Every structure is written in structure tokens, then in C-alpha cells.
């Protein structure tokens with residue numbers, strides 16, 4: 308068996324491929340003596356708004372603060388309920404708790420995204436907002452979610468952290484809601500060399516308020532209009548991201564090709580994953596399959612030198628931190644069942660075709676050998 312370890316992520320390899328053009332950019336920033344705010348960050352925001360097809364973008368220090376600042380700017384407060392799925396990265400829920408509001412979970416569909424019918428069931432007189440999460444880089448059914456929001460007069464904050472460049476019904480991820488919140492964490496498709504994130508919106512007043520909130524509530528050097536956060540993206544990260552944005556289309560298309568290779572090799576009787584939809588683009592932040600005997604398969608792959616990941620093994624409503632919300636096992640059966648069956652396979656843009664084939668063939672062998680029984 309091939310003993311070369313196939314990594315789930317390989318950021319060192321990414322740097323090796325990029326250092327020739329990134330090092331001068333980094334040196335220029337360091338030499339400039341200007342590290343926070345200014346033109347470079349503004350240029351990044353302008354480019355992001357173009358890419359997401361929104362009027363405005365605000366660069367921030369993380370995807371988590373993009374969610375917190377959105378909730379804050381939209382006036383969500385103590386006593387308000389926000390509906391969100393229980394199978395996201397913890398930040399979707401923790402941002403709601405952070406602002407003092409109450410997260411209310413709604414179960415998901417087979418494709419791991421929030422189920423619009425379950426959203427309707429979760430609505431109470433206290434519901435103020437819906438926070439759908441475009442998990443894996445696949446946009447939720449935003450047509451239905453926007454209809455619900457309109458009918459019940461709810462705010463929509465998209466957790467688009469995993470879905471830059473994704474499309475639903477011809478429209479860009481992040482452009483549907485009052486705000487779209489993105490992360491540029493090192494593990495995302497558009498990644499900084501540290502923490503980062505941004506908000507996109509079509510509302511000028513929201514954009515202005517978020518720009519104030521990210522900078523201590525200052526309106527100028529000396530006047531604080533409201534107590535707020537320090538959530539700015541720094542110039543170094545904005546400059547690195549500007550360079551990496553030039554390659555975003557390529558990164559996405561390589562991930563899509565990799566997904567296509569997996570799809571063509573898998574035995575559909577044993578491996579399932581969300582199917583492509585018309586007029587939509589999935590960008591594969593993760594490539595997630597659902598299988599029986601997931602843990603044994605993961606072990607088998609590990610022994611074969613193939614790293615995998617699980618996003619996420621413990622649903623948020625079952626986390627120790629969520630105890631006060633009063634949920635229990637069995638409350639969200641689709642999400643809970645998926646948490647035992649999902650497996651994220653290596654999909655990153657620096658993998659070779661033969662490496663993808665090696666993973667896919669190992670999985671087919673495991674499943675067809677009857678190892679699954």
C-alpha cells in the first residue's frame with residue numbers, strides 16, 4: 308500500500324506555490340508602516356462586493372465577528388430568538404448567544420442544509436431572524452427561506468462562511484439576506500494567513516453601522532457614538548487576500564473537478580452525497596459523503612495513509628455549552644443521524660488527480676469488500 312500520507316489540508320504546500328508573489332506583497336505592507344485600515348482594506352472591500360454582486364462589503368477580523376456584528380447592527384437583542392441549524396460550526400450558534408439572543412434550532416435536509424419546513428415550525432412570537440448556513444459551499448434553499456422571512460417579517464443573516472462564489476438560482480451566496488457573513492480563516496476556500504472575514508450587504512445604512520461597530524463605535528478619532536467591538540481586518544491579511552482572490556476561480560474549479568472525479572468513481576449504492584441542482588454552483592469547501600460504518604471506514608483510510616475529517620461529529624444542541632437551551636438527543640433526528648454517517652474527504656486544490664483516485668478507490672474497496680457488514 309502507498310505509504311505517502313495524503314493530507315486533508317496542506318497549507319504549507321499552498322505557501323510554497325505562492326511565496327514568490329506573496330513575499331513582496333507582505334514586505335511592502337511591513338515597509339509601509341500602515342497596518343490597520345486605509346486604502347488596501349478599502350480595495351479589498353470593493354473587490355469583494357464585485358465578486359459577491361452586492362453594493363457593499365465590510366472587511367473584518369473573522370467570520371465569527373461578521374455574524375456578531377450583523378446581529379448587533381440589525382438590532383437583535385436579549386429575548387429575541389434566531390433560528391439556525393444544529394449542524395454548523397459552533398460560531399453560528401455562539402454568535403447568537405454572544406449578542407444575548409436565544410438560538411432556536413431547526414433540523415436539516417438530506418443535503419445537510421436547514422429545512423425550510425422545520426424553520427416554519429420553529430417560529431414563535433419572539434422569532435426575529437433566520438440564520439441559514441450554506442454548509443460545505445452549497446447554498447440553502449434561499450427562495451423558500453426568503454418567502455418565509457417575508458411572510459413572518461424576519462431578518463435573514465446568511466452564514467456564508469463556507470460558500471464564497473457559490474450560486475443558488477443564479478444569485479451569489481451572501482447576496483440574499485440583510486447581510487451575508489464570510490470567513491477567510493486559513494481553512495476556507497479564500498484563506499488568509501491568520502483570522503479574517505467580511506460582511507456583504509446591499510444596505511448603505513447597515514454598511515455604515517457595521518463599519519462603526521468594527522471600530523469601537525468611533526465616528527471619528529475622538530467621538531464614540533455607541534460602545535462596540537474591535538473587529539477590523541488588518542492590512543497584511545487584506546493584501547494577502549487581494550492576491551489570493553486572483554486565483555479564487557481556479558481554486559473553485561479545481562475543487563469542482565476533484566468532486567467530479569470522486570463522483571465518477573464511487574459506487575452510488577453505498578456512497579451518497581448531495582446532487583447538483585440547476586442554476587446552482589456548489590464550491591466544495593468540503594466534499595462530504597454519507598456512509599454506513601463511517602468510523603470503520605475512517606480507520607481503514609487512516610491505515611492506508613489517507614486523512615479525512617468530520618464536519619461536525621457532535622451536533623451543537625448536544626454540546627455541553629448548549630445544555631442551558633434544554634435540547635436532548637432525538638430532537639433533530641436528521642442532523643443526528645448524519646453526524647454518525649458524514650465523512651469529509653480531501654478535496655483541496657493542491658491535490659493531484661491520482662491522489663483523488665487513490666482515496667476513491669480505497670473507499671470503493673472497503674465498501675465492496677463487504678467490510679461494511
Ligand SMILES: *Cc1c(COP(=O)(O)O)cnc(C)c1O
Pocket residue numbers: 368369370371372395396398399440466468469489490491492502503504
Ligand atoms: C469557519 C466558520 C465560521 C467562523 O469563521 P471564523 O473566521 O473562524 O471566525 C462560522 N460559520 C461557519 C459555518 C464556518 O465554517
